[in-house]
Amino acid sequence: MTFQRNSINDNGGAIPPNFLELANTESNSHYMRKCKELGIKPHPARFPKEFAEFFIKFLTNEGDLVLDPFAGSNTTGYAAEKLERQWIAVELNEPYIEGSILRFEEEPSLFESELKVYGSKNA
Numbered sequence: 001m002t003f004q005r006n007s008i009n010d011n012g013g014a015i016p017p018n019f020l021e022l023a024n025t026e027s028n029s030h031y032m033r034k035c036k037e038l039g040i041k042p043h044p045a046r047f048p049k050e051f052a053e054f055f056i057k058f059l060t061n062e063g064d065l066v067l068d069p070f071a072g073s074n075t076t077g078y079a080a081e082k083l084e085r086q087w088i089a090v091e092l093n094e095p096y097i098e099g100s101i102l103r104f105e106e107e108p109s110l111f112e113s114e115l116k117v118y119g120s121k122n123a
């Protein structure tokens, strides 16, 4: 991962954008493999776990609460869990949230956490 700042490069006065450069290894993730195995359509617009990790580490401390109001496949919640934050994921499309549970099967220790899914069926 590369985080470029204006102060690092001499761009001759031009204002370069700050950006995160991340390898996209998501296609080989446990989530993607399980979706394929179970015939579940993966979320079409996931972002790399490292993207969520960067901002969670930057903006929060262990034990803090991370909220993603547009969670999709819950990349953010997964990253937050691994970084020992609490998290809440809100997603309009229930199948995406159901599929996101596959992320937490990767490491049995993550299942020790209390994972609750609230949906319109449970309301």
Ligand SMILES: C[S@@+](CC[C@H](N)C(=O)[O-])C[C@H]1O[C@@H](n2cnc3c(N)ncnc32)[C@H](O)[C@@H]1O
Pocket: 043, 045, 046, 047, 048, 069, 070, 071, 072, 073, 074, 075, 076, 090, 091, 092, 093, 096
């Ligand atoms: C770009 S995707 C998020 C992808 C996510 N970052 C990931 O890595 O999987 C945005 C999500 O917001 C959801 N969404 C859109 N409007 C919403 C709303 N009003 N409340 C909750 N979720 C919403 C969409 O269903 C979609 O899954």
